[in-house]
Amino acid sequence: MRYRHPDRDQIRVDGVLSALGHPVRLAAVRVLDGGGEHNCTSVLVELGITAKSTMTHHWRVLRESGVILQEPSGRENLLTLRRDDLDARYPGLLDAVLAGARTDEADSR
Amino acid sequence: MRYRHPDRDQIRVDGVLSALGHPVRLAAVRVLDGGGEHNCTSVLVELGITAKSTMTHHWRVLRESGVILQEPSGRENLLTLRRDDLDARYPGLLDAVLAGARTDEADSR
DNA sequence: ACGACTGTACGAATATTTACGTACGATCGA
């Protein structure tokens, strides 16, 4: 299956913010930002999510808001952060969000 | 009436993002960022919102997520952006979001 | 071909969000 991703110019900041404004999705984005190759299951396991179908929903939200790319490869679905597009359209936004997530994490421990 | 605002340390980035991830609230924040003194009604009029009670709801979301301050003054409610707190806790985030909103606006015209 | 694996689609249940009307409390000016 092939997905429709918004073009860089079609990305909207309110969509990005509401996509990232959910703990599970923000955590998923942090995993993708951590580097390495990821598919749906590997992130799901890392986050401790129980249902695959729940995660499918979150992937869709992230994909349709322009935050991630989903590329089928064999039976897997490779996931990447659209860092180039986000940095080009919203300079500094993604980094500020990721840094903020680290701040919160440090604070709650 | 006096409101409870979260301390700077209690602000969480997912709360901020989901608060800003709504077109009306993002627009309201842009108005506050524009400078000048604002109360609930002045922003409501500027945004063309119909119901005051709807806006009350959005003010609560923005206040409880730590994005704005609401300070009663006479019969009005003075609204200010918590720029200092947000900049201190999440450097660059607010500016990136506001710049992003301008990018989107320019693109859709 | 077979079974295991990856991920989606769909429907359902639940929870949350959004929007609005109405009523009310507090404040201000005359």
Place this chain on the structure above:
DNA sequence: TCGATCGTACGTAAATATTCGTACAGTCGT
């Protein structure tokens, strides 16, 4: 004091978001 103004509280309705189970389609290794 009276009437107008500011904003909230509450209830309600509708829309959306979240989560999960089940079923299924496609891919891989043997």
